[in-house]
Amino acid sequence: MTVLVPSCSLLPGASKGDDAREPDLGAVQKLDGRQIHFPLDAYTLSDDDLITVQRGRLAAAQACIRKFLGNVYLSDLGPQVPARTSNRYIKYLDPALVSTLGYHDLIDVQETRKGKSRPVPESYRQKAIDALFGNARSINGIPVPKGGCDAESEQQITKGVTKKLDTRLLAFQATQRTETDSRFVAVLGKWSNCMKKEGFNYKGPREAMVDPRWVQIGADGINRRPATRAEIAVAKADAGCRAEVNLYGVWVAVESAYQKRIIAKMEPQLVEAKKNDQTLLSNARAAGA
DSSP: OOEEOOOGGGOTTOSSGGGGSOOOOOSOOOOOSSSOOOGGGGGSOOHHHHHHHHHHHHHHHHHHHHHHHSSOOGGGGSOOSOSOOOOOSSOOOOTTTHHHHTTOOHHHHHHHTOOOOOOOOHHHHHHHHHHHHTOSSEETTEEOOTTHHHHHHHHHHTTTOOOEEOHHHHHHHHHHHHHHOHHHHHHHHHHHHHHHHTTOOOSSHHHHHTOGGGOOBOTTSOBOSOOOHHHHHHHHHHHHHHHHHTHHHHHHHHHHHHHHHHHHHHHHHHHHHHHHHHHHHHHHHHHTO
């Protein structure tokens, strides 16, 4: 798939003049973080939709591999579909759950309880990998397509998509501007001071959430380390400080302002990207997602 990535010199908001000024925020709402929405969300595949597209690719690749090997599945070869793909700058911290889960969430807990895939004989595993990536010209007497089943599934899922604007990259650009915005920097300072009063020294909530003391990411992307008393204590203080300084409200107001600038400059491309995303979803569902 062709991904159109704006060059750094052309990033929305990177030019001089008006774009160098911090945008007006208007009235900043009081938010608790449960329902966070941004302007670019209207042009971007949701986390669930992204997983649907990925599952469609896997289904198409599995159908291809079965032509060579029969009933061998990609899921048997290791984790393939992420449980979530959120690109939010700050993950929501549920005050009702921090007392028991700390910085974990229900997805972490549910995924941790899942069993492992059934074992696959090594001889089949290697053949499946060869079929997937086109490492062999033929398998069991059947020609392998150029690029393997991975390339074939990609062609199937992207059929009808002429170009793909990476709207998540655009959102990330807005996040980068947000990180240096004086209003957001100020609210992070207030949050940090609030945490210090509780006995914890962190510059921002992301630093607290990924403290190495309570993070042990497995091969499947899930945090496998159980919540400790120390983690729970920090998470509880964090949740309280977020509410006290209206962290979510300021964050959403600032980042939304930068996203609106991007939309004003690139709306035609964004509308086209949304149409392409719907094509991806349709193809993925047709493939068996």
